[in-house]
C-alpha cells in the first residue's frame with residue numbers, strides 16, 4: 001500500500017458543528033447552498049451515517065460534498081476513501097465533481113463500482129487462494145457458454161435444466177454467498193434434478209478455477225471469501241479505508257452488504273491472550289481494538305429499489321440501524337430536481353405501495369408545466385409523437401442532450417429508432433446490443449485474453465476456428481484430449497500440432513495460430529521481464545487480428561455486415577489507443593479489466609448532443625430536462641413477467657417512480673393502443689400506474705377518448721394504415737396492422753377517460769368459446785362464433801355478426817359476452 005495510514009479519530013467532534021458560522025471552517029465554501037439536513041449529513045462525524053431520502057433530494061450531491069469536506073479538512077487522505085457507486089459512469093462523475101470542488105488533491109481515492117473495487121482487490125490478492133493476478137472476468141455470455149457445455153455433458157436437460165435457468169440460479173446463490181457445497185447441505189438431494197444441479201454448480205466452479213477466471217458474481221463473493229478466510233489480508237484494507245461511502249444502497253445484495261460489513265470491522269490487535277484452562281483453550285479477545293472500524297456512510301431510497309431480481313435486498317437499508325447501532329440517520333425531503341407537478345405525480349404513484357414508510361417530497365421550484373399525455377394507435381404513432389415533441393423542444397432551445405426517452409424493454413427501442421432516423425434526430429441507445437457484446441469484438445478480446453491468460457480455455461476455444469481454419473469439433477476434442485493426457489493447458493497443446501494426430505493442413509493451421517499467439521505474447525507480455533508499454537495493447541491487438549487472418553476474412557467477405565464489423569474492430573483499436581493515452585502505466589490486464597466492467601449506462605455521453613434512449617433500469621440516478629416515458633401499458637410496466645411474482649408489481653411501481661423522477665422540467669407519458677412484438681400485433685391497455693396519477697396533472701394531447709370521439713377506433717385505424725392518411729392530427733401517422741379494439745369512453749373528456757381505465761384491466765381470459773356459440777359485442781351486436789384459433793392470451797374468435805359482418809376478435813380483451 002503506497003500511502004501511509006493516518007489514524008483517524010472516529011467520532012471526534014472536530015469541525016463537526018452543523019450550523020457553526022461557515023467562516024470558521026476550511027471547508028466553508030463546500031457547505032454553502034446546502035440545506036440544513038444536507039449540511040448535517042456532510043459534516044456529521046461518527047461511525048455510521050444513513051441518509052434516506054426520496055429521488056432528487058441531493059443524496060449523491062451530499063456524498064460528493066462529504067468526501068470533499070473530509071479531504072479539505074485533512075481528516076482523511078484521498079487513499080483512505082472508498083466510495084461505491086452504481087455504474088462506472090457515476091463513479092467518473094463523482095470523481096470529477098470532487099476534483100472540481102477541491103482540485104487535484106483528490107488523486108488516489110477509490111471511487112468505483114462494487115465490481116471494479118473487487119477486481120482491484122482480487123488483482124492484488126488472487127494468488128492467496130489459487131488464482132493468478134491475470135485472471136479473466138467472465139461476463140454473462142461467457143458463463144452461459146460454459147454452462148451450455150456442462151448442461152450437455154451432464155445430460156441435464158432430461159431434468160428440465162437449461163443453461164439460462166442454471167445460470168440465474170447460480171447467480172442468485174452467489175449473491176447469497178452460497179457455494180456448491182453449502183447449497184448441497186441444505187438442498188433436497190433425494191431429488192435427482194437437485195443432485196444434477198449441484199453437480200453442475202460444482203463443475204462450473206472448478207472450470208472457472210481451472211481457467212483462472214471469475215464470473216461477475218464471483219468478483220464480489222470471492223472477495224468476501226478472501227476477507228473471511230484470510231483476516232490478515234482483510235486487515236490491510238480495513239486499515240487503509242477509513243471512510244467508506246455507498247450510493248444507491250437500496251440496491252445492494254447480500255454479498256455486497258457482507259463486503260461492506262467485512263471492510264468496516266475493527267482491526268483486532270495481534271495480541272489477545274489465549275491460555276489453557278482445564279484442558280480447554282480459552283481465547284480472551286482484546287477489549288480495545290487496534291484500529292476502530294471505518295466510518296460508513298450509506299445513502300439510499302427504498303422507493304427506488306429496482307434490482308430485487310438480482311438479489312438486491314431492501315432490508316439492507318431498513319435494518320441498517322440494527323446492524324450499525326447508534327447510527328445517525330438523516331432524512332432529506334426537499335427535492336431540487338423536478339417541478340412540483342412531476343413530484344406530485346411521482347408521490348401519488350409510489351403512495352400505492354403498501355410496505356413503505358410514507359415520505360413526501362416537496363420543492364420550491366413551482367408547479368411548472370403539466371405532464372403531457374399521448375395515446376398512439378400503434379407504437380409507430382407513439383414514436384412519431386415523441387419525435388415531434390423532441391423537435392419542438394429542440395426548436396425551443398432545449399438541447400438534445402437534455403432529453404431522454406425511456407422504455408421498459410430493449411425491444412421497444414426499434415420503433416423509436418426508425419422514426420428518429422427518418423426525422424434526423426441524433427440519438428444514442430444506452431445498453432441494448434452493446435458494443436462489447438458484438439461477436440467480432442468478443443472474438444478480438446478472446447485473442448487478447450488467450451495471450452493474457454492462456455489458462456482461459458474458453459477464450460482459446462473461441463478463437464480456434466475464427467476465422468475459419470478448418471478446425472472442427474473433432475480436432476478440438478483431440479486437442480483437449482492431448483492436453484488432458486499430458487497435463488498441460490489447452491493453449492499449450494496448440495504448440496504440439498504434429499503430435500495431435502490430425503491431417504497436415506489442420507496441423508499447419510494450428511501451428512500458425514500458435515505462432516501468432518506466441519508473437520503477440522512477446523509484445524504484450526515480453527519474456528524479457530520488461531514492462532510492456534500501454535501502446536503494446538494496440539500493437540498486440542493489431543497483430544493478432546491481422547496475422548490470424550481475421551481482418552482479411554472480413555475484408556474479402558461480400559456480406560455487407562462484415563464491413564460494419566471491420567469498422568467495429570477499428571473502433572476497438574481506437575479504444576486501446578485511448579486507453580494507452582489515459583493510462584500511462586496501464587497493462588494488458590488493466591485494459592481487459594476496464595473492458596470487462598463497462599456497464600450499460602457507461603456509454604452515456606452528455607456532451608455529445610444526442611437524445612438518450614434507455615431502459616428505465618439504466619436511467620437510475622440520472623436527470624434530464626425533458627423525459628419521455630413510453631409504453632405506459634399493462635404488460636410492459638408493470639411487466640407481464642413480474643405480474644405473478646411475489647412483490648413483482650410493487651417493484652415495477654418503484655421502477656416507474658424512478659422513471660418519472662428523472663425529469664427536471666417536462667415529463668411526457670405515452671402509450672399505444674396496439675403493439676407489435678415478435679411479429680404479432682396485440683391490443684394494449686393503459687398501465688394501471690397511469691390511473692394512480694391525479695388526472696388534473698396530465699394534459700392529454702390525444703387520449704383514447706379523443707380517438708373514439710372522432711369516428712371510432714375502427715375508421716381511424718383504417719385511415720392510419722396509410723402514412724400521412726390520418727384524419728386530422730399531425731398528418732404523420734404510421735399505423736401498422738391493427739386489430740379490433742375494445743370500445744372505450746365515447747367522450748373526449750380526459751378526466752372521464754382516466755376514471756374509466758379499469759383498475760384491473762378487463763380480462764376475458766377465462767371465457768370459453770366454441771364454434772356455434774352466440775355472443776354479443778358492445779359495438780357489433782350479436783353474432784355467431786365460427787371458429788376459435790390461437791392460445792392463451794392470443795386466442796382469437798372468428799365471429800359472423802348478424803349485421804356487422806365477419807370479424808376476428810382477441811377474446812381476452814374484446815367487449816363481448818356469451819349468450
Ligand SMILES: Nc1ncnc2c1ncn2[C@@H]1O[C@H](COP(=O)(O)OP(=O)(O)OP(=O)(O)O)[C@@H](O)[C@H]1O
Nearest residue numbers: 033034035054055056057058059060061336337621
Ligand atoms: N442544496 C442544493 N442546492 C441546489 N441544488 C441542489 C441541492 N441539492 C441537490 N441539488 C441538485 O438537485 C439535483 C438532484 O441531486 P442528486 O442527484 O444528488 O439527488 P439524489 O438524491 O442522488 O437523486 P436520485 O435519488 O435520483 O439518485 C442535482 O442536480 C443536484 O445538483
Ligand SMILES: [Mg+2]
Nearest residue numbers: 059060061621
Ligand atoms: Mg443519486
